[in-house]
Amino acid sequence: MLIFWPGGFLVNSSLLHSLFRVFGLILFALVLLSPVLLQWPQQDLMPFLQWKLIAAVWCYLLVLSLFRSLWPGLVLLLPAALLVPQEVFYLLTYQKNTDAHAIAIVAETDLNEALGYLTGVGVFLAVMVAAILLLWWYLVRSAWQRQWRWEAGVRPLVWLIGIGVLASLGWNEWQYQQINKAKQRSNPEENIFVQRPLPYSYEKFHATYPLNILLALNEFVRQKQAVADIAQDLALFKFSAKQTKAPEARQIYLLVIGETLRPDRLQLNGYNRATTPRLAGTKNVISFTDMVSPWAWTRMSVPVIISRKSPVDQRYFPTETSLVAAFQEAGFNTAWLSTQSPLGVHDSSIALHASEADQVQYLNPVGYKQEGFYDEILLPAVERVVQQNHTRQLIVLHTLGSHFSYTDRYPESFDLFTPSGKGQAISMHDKKSKVMLNNAYDNTVAYTDFILFSLIKQLEQTQSISTLFYVSDHGENIFDGQCNKSGHGHNTERDYRVAALLWTSDAYNQQYPHKKALAEKNRQQPLSTSSIFHSMLDLADIQYPDQKLSLSWVNPAWRTSPRLLQQGLHFDTAKRVGICQELQSP
Template sequence: MKITAYILIITVIFFILMPNTFWWKYLSADIFLVNIIVVVFLLATFKKLWVGLTFLLPLLAIVPFELFYINTYGRPSDAHIFGVLAETNVTESGEFLIGVNPWLILGLLTPILVVIFIIKKSFKENWLWNNKQRRLTLILGWLVAGIFILPETLSESVAGLPVNNDSLIMGNQETSLASASLENSYPIGIPFRINSFINQSRGLKQAQAIVNDFKFNATQNPVMAGRQIHVLVIGETGRPDHWQLNGYTRPTNPQLSNIPDVISLTNVISGWAWTRMAVPIMITRKPASTTTAFFNEKSLVSAYREAGFKTYWLSTQGPLGVHESSIALHAHEAHETKFLNKVDYRGSGAHDGVLLQPLQDILEKNELKQLIVLHTLGGHYNYADRHPPEFNVFTPSLTGFNGANMYDRTQKTLMVNSYDNSIVYTDYFLAEVIQRLKATRSPATLLYSADHGENLFDNECDKSGHGHGTEYDFRVASLWWNSAEYADLQPEKVAYIRTRQDMPLTTEHTFYTMLDAANIEYPVKDKRKSILSSTWLSHPRWTQGDMMSLGLDFDTSPRDAVCKQLLPPSGRTTVQ
C-alpha cells in the first residue's frame, strides 16, 4: 500500500477512538493502547482493506452518539442509558436528542462521510494487507485479548444480581467519579456495557419473579369518598441540620418556610447510609436490621394498588445497577413507571425539576385515587450537578469549578456551599409539588424523607460523602404536608403527627405511615409504626454501624469525639 493509504487508515482509526480523547483523563495509557490494537486487529481480520473498513463502520456510526453523551452528561454511556431507553417508548427516546444543534450533528456525522469515501477509495484501488504485517497484527490482537480483555470478562462484577448476596451491601462509597476500566473505553467498552445491561436486567427479573405472587390483601377501610392523592418523595443525601426549617442559619428553605401545614420531622434517622439499602426499608416492611440486598415482599406501591389506587413512580435515579436494582424492583410495581434522567448519579444529567411536568400530567387525569412516588437525586455529589445555575446562591461553590474532588478537604467551603445550594433547589422542588397538590383542592398528603445523610468534613473530621457510620450519615431531613381538605377528613391523624414532630423516628415508619394516611388495612397491620396512629410507639433505632459492628443502637451507642462515628459498646468489635 502507498503512504497515502496508511494515512487514511490511521484517520479512520482516530475517528473510531475519538470518544477516548474526550475521556482521556480517566483512562490509562495501556487502555488507550489496547483499544488501538483491537481496532487494528478487527481491520486485519480481512485481507482486503475495504472489507475491514466496512466491518468497522457500525463502530464509527456509534461515535457521534457517544461523543454527544459525553459532552452532555460528562461521562461515557453505560448500562444506565440502555436501561432508561428500554423503559421509554420511541417518542420519549427521541427526546434524548431534542435541542441538539444541527451544526453539531453535521460535525459529528462528517467522520462517517469521510470514512465512506475512504472505503470507496480502498475498494477502487484494491488495498491489501501485507501478509507479514497482517499475521503480526492478528497475533498481537490475540495476546491483548488474553492479557487484558478475557480476565476483565471473567471477573465481571455484575453477572446478574443475586437476590440474597450480602456482598452487594459491602464496599465503601456509593460515589464513583470515574472508573479507569475497559468498560469506560471505546470501542471495547460497548460489549461490556451491553453485557452489564443484559445481566442486570436478568437479575432484576429473577428478583421480580420471587416476589411476583406476594399479596398484602390490602383494602381501604374506611373508604374515603371522593378524590384523594398521596405523594411520597424519596430524597437523596439530605442532612436535616442544613435545613432552615430545622434552625440552620442559612436560608436554605425560603419557600417551604412560608407554606402553612408543612411539618418538619426534626429527629429522623435512616438505618443505612447507602441508597440501595436505605430506600427498601422505607417503602417495604423490610427491617433495617436485614442485610440482604433484596426483600421477599412487595412495597407500599402494591398495597396501594390492591386497595384500588392508580400508582405512579417517577424517578431521576436509575432503572438498573448495583445501587438501583433493589429499588427498581419496587418501582416496577407501579401502573406507570418512568425514569427521566439519561445519566446516573455520577454525571450532571437532569435536575429533579424534570419530574414536575409528568407530575402535573398525572394530577390532571383527575383519577379518584392516586399514589405518586417521586424518587429524586436531591443532594447527591457532585452537589453542583443537582441544581440549575440560578440556584447557585451560596458562593464560591463547585459550580464551574474544574477539579472537584470530594475527598479534598481544601475544597470544604466549595462543597458546603454547593451542598446548601442543592437544598435550596430541593426546597423549590418540594414547594412546587405542594402547590400542585393544593391546586387540586382535594384531600392530599405528601411525605418527604431523604434516604441517608452526608459528611462534609465536619469540624476537624476528615470524612466526606456517606457510608462512614457517623451520626451525619444517619440523620435525615424529613417533612410532612397535608391539604386542608385532608385535615377536614382526618383531623386526628394530622393532630397525632404534629405531636411527633420532634420524636425519635426512623425511615422505617415510611411504609406504615403512607398506608395509614390512606386508611389502607391489611392482615397483621402494625399501627405502632405509623406516626399518624394513636398507638404509635418509639422503638430502638438500629443502624448499620461502621460495617464492623452491625446492629448499633443510634441513641445509645457512644460516638467518636472527632467524626461522631457510632462505636460498638465496650468489648464488642465484630459483626453481630
C-alpha cells in the same frame, strides 16, 4: 509498506480520485477514533496509548481483517461509526463514556424522555450521522468496485497480535479474580452488584470506544437479568391491601425520597440560614425533627423506607414487594420517577422496587457521578403523570438532592451561599474546603426547598385529596465543628439523622382530620424511616391483614419503639464518642 492500498494498483483510476479515497479512509478512521482522541491525557500518556488508542485501533483492524476484501469489514463497522456522534456528545457534555447506566436510561424509560438530553442538538447530530453515512457509503462502494484487499500475510499478523492480547488479558483476569476471591465469596447473594468484581477487561476498556459499548451492553444485560430473577421470585407475593372506604374525590399520594439531607440544615427546624424560605411560608407543612435512618448507604436505606424490610436485615435483595405494590393492590395507578440510576451497585436493589410501578422513568443521563440534569427535570414529568387524571395515584420520586458533588446538584441561580466552589473540582475530604462544602450543601437544601414547593403547588392545583411526604435516605458529615469527617458511612450521629416533611392538602385535612392532627402531634417524636411504609399506607387509609398500626405515626395505636441501626445498635441509647459523635454500644 501499506496494509492495503485503495488506488495504487488501479490502472483506470486517476491520481486525484485515489487521493480522495485515501483521504476518505483517513477521515473515516479519525471519525471512528474521535471518542478516544477526545480523551487525550495531559499526563500518563503510555496507559492511554496502551489501553485506549492502540486497543481501539486493533479492535477496528480485527473487524476489517475478518475478510480478505475490505468492504465487508467496512459494512460491519457501520454501527460503531453511526454511534460516534452520540458518544462524542456524551463525552463533551457529561465527561463520561457510554456505560450500562446510559443504556439502561434508553431501555428503561420512554424513548422521548430518554433522549431528552439531546434537546437542542438533535439536528446537529442528525447532520453528523448523515455525513458519516455518506462517507461510509463512498468508501464501501469504492472498496467494492476497486476490489480493495489486504496484502498477503498481514491478516495473520493482526490475528497473532490479537491472540497475544487475549492471552495477556486472560492472565491478568485470572490474577484479578484471585485477588478478589475472598471478597467475592463473602456473600454470594450480593456478587452480581455489590461484591462481584467487574472483569479485568471492563476495568481497562470501560472508556475505550467502541469496546465500552460492548462491555456496557454486557453489564446491562447481566444486571437486568439478576433483577428479573429476583422480581420473578417476588411475583407471587401479595399484601392483600385494600382501601375499604375509598373517598369519591380524586387521591394523589406523592412520596419524595431525598438524598443526604440533614434535618439541622432546614430553616424550618431552626437553622440560621434561609434554606427553606418557600416551605416556611407554606401552610400544612409539618417537619419531623427527630427522624432517623438505620442505614447510611442509599442501596440499603431506601428499601427500608419503602418496604417492611427490617433495619438490621443485611441482605441486598428483598424478600417481599414494597409500598408501590401495596398501593397497586388497593387500586392505585403507580409511577416511579428518578434522577438516580436504574442499575448498578447503589441502585439495583431500589430499581427492583421501582419496577413494580405501572410507569417507570429514569430522567438523568449520567447518574450521580457528574452534573447531569438537576432534580427539576422531575417537575414536568410529575405534571405529565398528574394530567393522566387517574382517580387514585401514587407517585414516587427518587431525587439526587444533596448528593456530593454538592455543586453539581443545583443551577447557578441557586448558588446563594458563597464561596461554594461551583465550577471547581473540590474534594469532599479536603478540610481546607470546609467553608465551600458547607455553603454548597446549603445551596442544595435551598434547591430542594424549591423542588418540594413546586410539587406542592402542582398538587394544590388538582384540588385533590393529596399528600406529599419527603424523607432523605441518610445524613451527612461536613467537617462539623472540629470533626475531621466528611461524607457518610462513618457511623456518626449525623450519618443517621434525616430530614422528613409532610404536606397535606385542604381536601385531605377535611377527609382525614384525625390523621393530620396525629402527624402534628408526633412531629417531634423519635421516629425511624422503617415506619414510613406503615405510615404511608395508613395516610392513604389502606388496610391489609397483618398491618402493624403501632408503627404508623398517623394512627392512635402508634407507640415509640427502639430505633435500631444497621449493626443492631439502638440509636437513642448508643454512646456518642469523640468530637464526631461516633456511635458505640453503651
